[in-house]
Amino acid sequence: MVTATKKKTNRKDDILRALAVMLEGKPGQRITTAKLAAEVGVSEAALYRHFPSKARMFEGLIEYIENTIFTQINLIKDQQKQTFTRVEHLLHFLLGFAEQNPGITRILTGDALLGENERLQVRVEHIFSKLESQIKQILREKPMLDGDKLSADEAVIANLLLAYVEGRLNQFVRSQFKQKPTQSFKAQWAFLYNQLKQS
Numbered sequence: 001m002v003t004a005t006k007k008k009t010n011r012k013d014d015i016l017r018a019l020a021v022m023l024e025g026k027p028g029q030r031i032t033t034a035k036l037a038a039e040v041g042v043s044e045a046a047l048y049r050h051f052p053s054k055a056r057m058f059e060g061l062i063e064y065i066e067n068t069i070f071t072q073i074n075l076i077k078d079q080q081k082q083t084f085t086r087v088e089h090l091l092h093f094l095l096g097f098a099e100q101n102p103g104i105t106r107i108l109t110g111d112a113l114l115g116e117n118e119r120l121q122v123r124v125e126h127i128f129s130k131l132e133s134q135i136k137q138i139l140r141e142k143p144m145l146d147g148d149k150l151s152a153d154e155a156v157i158a159n160l161l162l163a164y165v166e167g168r169l170n171q172f173v174r175s176q177f178k179q180k181p182t183q184s185f186k187a188q189w190a191f192l193y194n195q196l197k198q199s
Helices: 002-022 033-040 044-050 054-079 083-100 102-108 118-140 142-146 154-174 185-198
Strands: none
Touching (some): 002 033, 002 102, 033 044, 033 054, 054 102, 083 118, 083 154, 083 185, 102 118, 102 154, 118 154, 154 185
16 A cells, blocks of 8 residues: 555656656747656556646646745745845745756746646746745845845835846746856846845
């Protein structure tokens, strides 16, 4: 019984891993269940025994993205006790995560979801909405951590910082994964940091 459950879980993971790898192909390319089944080495019927639809497979990857991102953000908040250091680590983590997972970045930019179930886009929008709230919260906690408040609106700054990340992710996908998200981060963060200090 335990072995059968473990095998089933592993097969589900295999399918999700194969989907993520296939998404690393040419941006804009649509993945069919027939191609995915061939990649995993099972029949299409076997795929549907683990996931009732392709949308549910994408949802499995979106859940992985969400869990990974927000677990890491909580770690950053626990380990870093200065506002701008938290922001720097958070931005760098998001860009690095995208760089290491090109297929998953296609989900985050919506490129891989074109023509798929509409609810998948809603799930991704929810991730970005939560991310923006997290950045806003970090900025709002500045008086407690650093003893002084930002003079600019935290919501405006959080939106700008997230737009920077989204822009880097879109460039990565648009360049067919040639333009790395972390490229020039040090110099770009130095600029952002100077702006944040003055705000």
